[in-house]
Amino acid sequence: MNNYTQMLRNHNLKATPQRLAIVDMLYMHGHMSIDALYEVMIKKFSSISLATIYKNINLMLENTFIQEVKLPNYKSVYELTKESHSHTICEKCGKINDIILDLNAIVNTVSTLKNFEISKADLVLSGVCKNCV
Amino acid sequence: MNNYTQMLRNHNLKATPQRLAIVDMLYMHGHMSIDALYEVMIKKFSSISLATIYKNINLMLENTFIQEVKLPNYKSVYELTKESHSHTICEKCGKINDIILDLNAIVNTVSTLKNFEISKADLVLSGVCKNCV
DNA sequence: GTTTAAAGGATAAAAATTATCTATAATCTT
DNA sequence: AAGATTATAGATAATTTTTATCCTTTAAAC
Incomplete structure (x- = not known):
């Protein structure tokens, strides 16, 4: 069991493959918009619903597992919560x-x-x- | 002719009553969301369209007559362009x-x-x- | 005053986000 | 490990937000 599985559970989130992939993508890319995330996720899970992306992003935000970054002129991106920066x-x-x-x-x-x-x-x-x- | 009329013209924007009111509201309130702006505008112009609010906000943004302020957990608000702050x-x-x-x-x-x-x-x-x- | 070019309002369309419902899968219990 | 429990995924509809279209009106230039 990798560390994200446990981290998700610690935040009361079931460690589903989709969720682990989202976390993995955010870790690898650093910062991703909803669109960008959906684009890479659909490659792994051809039938993933956009609603699943939204639901998970919102859940992870509520659990402060991830953070939203609002940028001038761009859409918001999301990143794993880490040291303040x-x-x-x-x-x-x-x-x-x-x-x-x-x-x-x-x-x-x-x-x-x-x-x-x-x-x-x-x-x-x-x-x-x-x-x- | 008040100063906003001239300022709008300097930005290649016609000084319509609706526009002058938007500018006035932003000046008075300091920062307003689209919703808040529509709410006060409908009181002055009972038949104003939400599209007019959006169109004007976007035009004024393009002309840097106003600025968008993105806030964590809140919707964006808009303010008149002034000294950097x-x-x-x-x-x-x-x-x-x-x-x-x-x-x-x-x-x-x-x-x-x-x-x-x-x-x-x-x-x-x-x-x-x-x-x- | 007349002309013209832009803007407003009504509305439709598009884009973004959220809600609902059911089958499935993850976790818990034993 | 098997069954019970609960949350989640996916499909889809609904809602919300934003933009586009079209026609009429109005501001500004002459």
């Missing part, structure tokens, strides 16, 4: 990357300045990656 | 606020570290505002 997106090639940044200074500033208790900071940096300049 | 959103009351933060340190770090030319930084801070603690 930010994202870069290349406006030329569309490549999305994780990047771990220390946002403590900013978070602290806002907390004290505005009396706003921050629980989460979502940062997306848009631009041009080194391969596209 | 970040957002806070209260998880209790849903209130969205603008906040001007200096992200230069972070932007520079990423630029040099990852060779990524940043053109835009979208930051949303989720948490609890001072009124909701």
